[in-house]
Amino acid sequence: MNAVKTIKSRTVVMPATNIDTDQIIPGRFLTTTVKSGLGTHLFADWRYDAAGKPLPDFILNRPEAAGCRILVAGPNIGCGSSREHAPWALQDFGFQAVVSTEIADIFRSNSLKNGLLPVIVNAATHGWLLENPGAEVLIDLESTTLRLPDGRATKFPIDAFPRYCILNGVDELGFLVSQDAAISAYENR
Amino acid sequence: MNQPTTLFEKIWSTHEVVPQSADTPAIIYVDLHLTHEVTSPQAFAELRARGLKVRRPDKILATMDHATPTRTEQVFGGMPITIDSAAKQIRQLEQNCADFGVELLGLQHDLRGIVHIIGPELGVTQPGRTIVCGDSHTSTHGAFGALAFGIGSTEVGHVLATQCLLQTKPKTFAVNVNGHLPAGVTAKDLILAIIGKVGVSGGTGHVIEYRGAAIRAMSMDERMTVCNMTIEAGARAGMIAPDDTTFEYLATTPRTPKGAAWDLAVARWRKLTTDDGAVFDKSIDIDATQLEPMITWGTNPGMVAPISGNIPDHRGDPVFDAAIRYMGLKPGEPIRNSPVNVVFIGSCTNGRLSDLRSAAHILRGHKIAKGVTMLVVPGSQAVKRAAEAEGLHEIFRAAGADWRESGCSMCLGMNGDTVPKGEYSVSTSNRNFEGRQGVGARTLLASPETAAASAIRGRVTDPRELITAQD
16 A cells, blocks of 8 residues: 555546445446456446447546546445445546545445545535535645645544554554454453 | 443444554454455455465355356356356355365355355354454344444455454444334335435444334344345444344254253343443434335435335435436326336345245236336345245246346346346345446335336336235
């Protein structure tokens, strides 16, 4: 996992509420045994026509979306299936953070495990972001703030441990493996 | 006297390897890890890359269900599996289980089935256990008074390597279902009504405990249907305290303790209840007596209406407008008599023997309407054999339905079973998301009874009309 301290990028805005993981990556793309290459299928049913041709009006196909690393989504993004292919696809496409007022539990956990930052902001900040697509935003994991172009900064919640892991580019498995003695003690009690 | 605690807190506290601190989440021990072909390959690959072993192969059970075909000739030979990548995933799971010493109920095994159907059938789903699986519908197992929740593939790797997970303690949510369900109203209708009331994110961050007279009166199959769809309200886990109904079910399963060990287990399980006076972080009350069959009209399980009701009219609300446009239904119109092209009976929500019996009861002596395609997919090979022993498959076939091998099938459109673009599917599964059952498919979630009745009439039908006519 790569260390992430700050993300400075223009935003892509997808205002729909309850964007479920079946939209982020439809089930038919889950018959893979690897994590890579899923970005092509990100939002496949919204992004391509029946012949597989990109729909020019869909936000991710528009020129202004190129190079954007922050996705601002409507409330409850990531609901539904536990497929980790959803954060893998978002990252493979180039996103490093997902911003919303509500982020579904399993998707949030899966995102943190991969260093895709789930950023939960208040309704006012979210409203501003929805109204100003393409705004350049700074997400600072060190200070856990999201800074708007006019300098206003909002704190976002993130647990200490995943924050540490993402800031330092370490994953959680190493920590768990290091707890072997405690696990053995539990198993033997 | 100790502080009164909830069922959830009792299971949580006895599974803390290391409690939560300011810097780290709790390390929670996992008693049972269920795994399948779709969300495990990347986890096994991670173990290989790091040179790690599976810590406790004795606490893992693997099967294949999501990407597996349901056509007999593709399962048992004669025809290749249509989807190459699915066939590859199946072979990969076989290899992974062989390499890491994990028990696999593979493609042709007579105990194979949907992971959430076979856990309870085998009796590995037990009260008080922590149970995880790389699948959001792991909440199903909470029906037995287990703490069961879905995880991602990275966490599948964590459990394979350490039998533990890092977890932040969730909040608790009591859903009290008072009174009894009226005749013709099912567990599926109840959970759809609950999701309609709570909303699809109302349970986020919480573990739900279902309580009350209506829940106590339910069979284990019904309780599983309720707990199964807990994730559709945003809560990762749903639980029901174990009772005699639970113990009677488990007593007949092969992998529960036997003899004196059984008596000890039951004595232990009886203590798994929420103490009087225990406080939940939130709660709601549902009056079961006021419910009727429910059916969804939109693109998430919270967009649901009573079958005698109308599709709501919230034109101008972008969420509503997008859903109604996708579904091609009319705001404010009755949901009854809406068109039906496909009917699917099966899934981890409603693929158990009692579900098939309920559907067969309605279908007996009827034919499905002209132009309707109907697929009946048992939740496991054991359910299939039991249904065939009762002749249910003959009823389905005589009605014009297709009878298949077990699997997730048309619930999630990744195994070859899909609903054609633009067609309406009345489905007993759990998700009506856009494209869930196939690109452009339009899903209406309902009970097996409603699905069967709708198949006969070729339009959305209140099953009570057919039950009354027959009985």
